[in-house]
Amino acid sequence: MSKFLTASIGRKFVMSLSGLFLVVFIAVHLGLNLLLIFDNSGDLFNQGAHFMATNPLIKIMEPILGLGFIIHIVWSFFLEYQNWKARPVKYAKKNMSGASSWASRNMLVLGGLVLVFLIIHIINFFVKMKFTGDPLLAEVTINGEHMHNAYALVSSAFINSAALGIFYILGGILLGIHLSHGFWSAFQTLGLNNKHWLNRWKVIGTIYAILIAVGYAVIPLYFMLGLYK
Amino acid sequence: MADKILKKLKIKVWRQKNAKSKGKFETYTIENISTGSSFLEMMDILNFQLIEEGIDPIAFDHDCREGICGTCSLYINGRPHGPDTEVTTCQLHMRKFKDGETIVIEPWRARAFPVIKDLVVDRTAFEKILQAGGFVSVNTGGVPDANTIPIPKDDAEESMDAAACIGCGACVAACKNSSAMLFVSAKVSHLAKLPQGKVEAASRAKNMVSKMDELGFGGCTNTQACEAECPKSISITNIARLNREYLKARISE
Numbered sequence: 001m002s003k004f005l006t007a008s009i010g011r012k013f014v015m016s017l018s019g020l021f022l023v024v025f026i027a028v029h030l031g032l033n034l035l036l037i038f039d040n041s042g043d044l045f046n047q048g049a050h051f052m053a054t055n056p057l058i059k060i061m062e063p064i065l066g067l068g069f070i071i072h073i074v075w076s077f078f079l080e081y082q083n084w085k086a087r088p089v090k091y092a093k094k095n096m097s098g099a100s101s102w103a104s105r106n107m108l109v110l111g112g113l114v115l116v117f118l119i120i121h122i123i124n125f126f127v128k129m130k131f132t133g134d135p136l137l138a139e140v141t142i143n144g145e146h147m148h149n150a151y152a153l154v155s156s157a158f159i160n161s162a163a164l165g166i167f168y169i170l171g172g173i174l175l176g177i178h179l180s181h182g183f184w185s186a187f188q189t190l191g192l193n194n195k196h197w198l199n200r201w202k203v204i205g206t207i208y209a210i211l212i213a214v215g216y217a218v219i220p221l222y223f224m225l226g227l228y229k
Numbered sequence: 230m231a232d233k234i235l236k237k238l239k240i241k242v243w244r245q246k247n248a249k250s251k252g253k254f255e256t257y258t259i260e261n262i263s264t265g266s267s268f269l270e271m272m273d274i275l276n277f278q279l280i281e282e283g284i285d286p287i288a289f290d291h292d293c294r295e296g297i298c299g300t301c302s303l304y305i306n307g308r309p310h311g312p313d314t315e316v317t318t319c320q321l322h323m324r325k326f327k328d329g330e331t332i333v334i335e336p337w338r339a340r341a342f343p344v345i346k347d348l349v350v351d352r353t354a355f356e357k358i359l360q361a362g363g364f365v366s367v368n369t370g371g372v373p374d375a376n377t378i379p380i381p382k383d384d385a386e387e388s389m390d391a392a393a394c395i396g397c398g399a400c401v402a403a404c405k406n407s408s409a410m411l412f413v414s415a416k417v418s419h420l421a422k423l424p425q426g427k428v429e430a431a432s433r434a435k436n437m438v439s440k441m442d443e444l445g446f447g448g449c450t451n452t453q454a455c456e457a458e459c460p461k462s463i464s465i466t467n468i469a470r471l472n473r474e475y476l477k478a479r480i481s482e
Contacts, residue, residue: 004479008408008448009438009472079448083406086340086447092254093333095307096405099457105405107450185451188465191473195466 009189011079016186018072023183023208025065026175030215037222040229042151043142050147053129073115080108103181110178117171124164128153158223165220176213183208232265235323239331240275242287245344248351252344256331264324268311269294269301271323288347296320296460299395302402303348304335309399309458317397317460337398339407340445354444355396355412361440362433363416365425378424388422391415393461400455400463406447411455413441414471415463421474431478438475 004010032052035045052058096105103110128134129150136152158165183205187193193201222228238259245252259275266274269291276286292300301318305311311321326332334348342350392415400411417434420426426433449468456465 003439006442007438007475007479008442008446009475010479012448012450013472013476083408083447083450086407086445087338088340089338089344091304091307091335091338093307093335095312096403096454099308099403100405100452100454104450104452105454181451188451188469189449189472191469191471191476193466193469195464198466198469 008082011075011082012189014071015075015079016189018068018075019182019186021065021068022072023179023186025068026179026212030212033219034215036151036154036219037227042149042155045151045154046140046147046149047142049129049150050145053148069118073111076108076111101181103177104185107178107181110174113174114171114178117167117174120167121171124157125150125154155223155228158220159228162224165224168220169217172213172216175216176209179209179212180206232263232324235262235264235326235328236260237329238262238271238326239329240334241331242334242348243336243344244287244347245336246346248343248345252347254333262323264322264326266323267294267319268303268305268321268323269319288345288349290349291319294319297395299397302337302350302398304337304402306333309337309402310397310460314457315460315462317395317399320460337402339398339401341407341409342398342401350398352396352398354446355398355409357444358409358413358437358440359416362429362436363420365420365429380423384422388419391419391422391463391467394419394459394463395461397460399458399460401446403454403458404447404449405452405454406450408449408455409441409444409446410449410468410471411459411463411465413437414465414467417471417474418467421470430474431481434471434474434478438471 005014032048033045035048036042038044129137129148134153136156137148137150138152139146140149141147158168184193184198184201187197187201239256240259241254241256243252244255257275257279259271259278262271262274269289272287272289279286290300290302292298294301296317296319299317301310303310303318305318305321310316310318312325313321336342336344336348337350337352339350341354342352345351394412394415396412398412401407401409404411417437420433421430451465451468453465456463
């Protein structure tokens with residue numbers, strides 16, 4: 001096993017598995033957050049957030065998810081450094097745009113920008129909901145159950161700050177571009193690809209990337225455009 | 230129809246005395262080059278000119294000049310084998326360039342391919358990878374009739390497509406990570422698709438990959454630049470097969 005993890009292919013295997021794990025999380029996270037725009041009273045979203053905060057299975061998954069993020073991020077810097085070392089003298093003139101996509105050549109840059117978004121996102125919502133609390137999170141009672149008013153926190157953030165909304169839209173787009181290469185690339189690295197599946201994975205990956213980018217961009221837009229009234 | 234003449238070209242080329250010395254770019258001017266001549270013919274003409282001027286001619290690799298031996302290299306205007314697709318440098322023609330243009334010529338750049346002189350790099354690393362597992366062992370017996378071993382047509386085709394690799398190293402030169410995965414995957418695939426290659430499939434994948442890592446090539450990030458720049462259009466689906474073969478070999482040990 002140690003041999004596997006020190007080999008180039010083994011290292012990328014870790015990268016693609018952690019990536020696919022995050023792909024699943026991103027879909028679940030989007031599904032839940034779309035509740036924000038399907039019920040203007042906020043009850044649906046609050047119940048969803050409450051369920052995620054109290055469900056034992058989710059509680060177990062939370063640290064695993066954190067670990068998934070850390071592995072994917074730390075590993076990417078390590079691998080990029082290894083790859084960077086493989087070419088000590090760089091080319092004076094490069095013309096790579098015809099041979100490969102911009103996203104595929106800049107996965108670390110895209111991932112790094114998504115990471116910046118992620119940190120601010122966690123400070124904005126996760127930390128407040130989980131640890132520090134916020135006046136907006138005052139308890140509400142839905143169907144006899146007490147829970148945080150997460151809807152108030154999220155909706156007021158986007159209603160009060162267009163800058164934050166634009167930041168979130170950009171975050172969604174960046175993630176989509178990252179996924180446009182990352183999705184099919186993960187299957188390629190796992191060896192689950194051939195001449196038939198190459199284009200299938202790419203089409204599925206592109207559709208997924210667009211759904212994620214649009215899905216996450218719609219939420220701040222919904223509040224910025226005043227559709228919640 | 231007579232070929233057009235490029236009246237004047239500037240050639241900015243990497244000059245390096247030997248493996249140890251520090252190289253630098255030199256710019257030379259060359260006149261009256263026919264668009265019908267190959268890139269290497271242009272290099273020959275430039276070298277004659279340099280010899281007459283008392284300058285050391287530019288060292289570059291070349292052999293068959295028919296696009297099949299894999300000896301010629303050159304990173305021209307930011308692309309391995311220059312601004313054309315599915316050709317080696319010797320099959321690149323001057324009609325791909327404009328009059329008055331500055332053509333930048335660099336050697337392959339990779340830690341595993343050190344520069345020996347000017348544009349010549351040491352590609353022994355590829356030989357070492359092949360020696361690690363790019364073969365089938367035939368230890369005894371006479372030569373069997375080829376047709377006695379049934380091989381599905383599609384497998385034979387895929388094997389032949391992978392075997393088209395001439396080992397020029399353009400994949401390494403094109404890759405942003407200097408990865409040799411396309412080369413190694415082609416060499417693993419053309420044997421993995423045939424019954425003769427199955428016997429040593431597991432050890433082949435393991436040995437060739439570990440040799441590739443040891444020699445300092447980077448990892449694959451699936452940018453597909455290798456496939457786009459490969460003069461033989463070797464498919465990256467071979468890389469998926471190599472990943473599969475390697476994982477299979479590691480899991481079963």
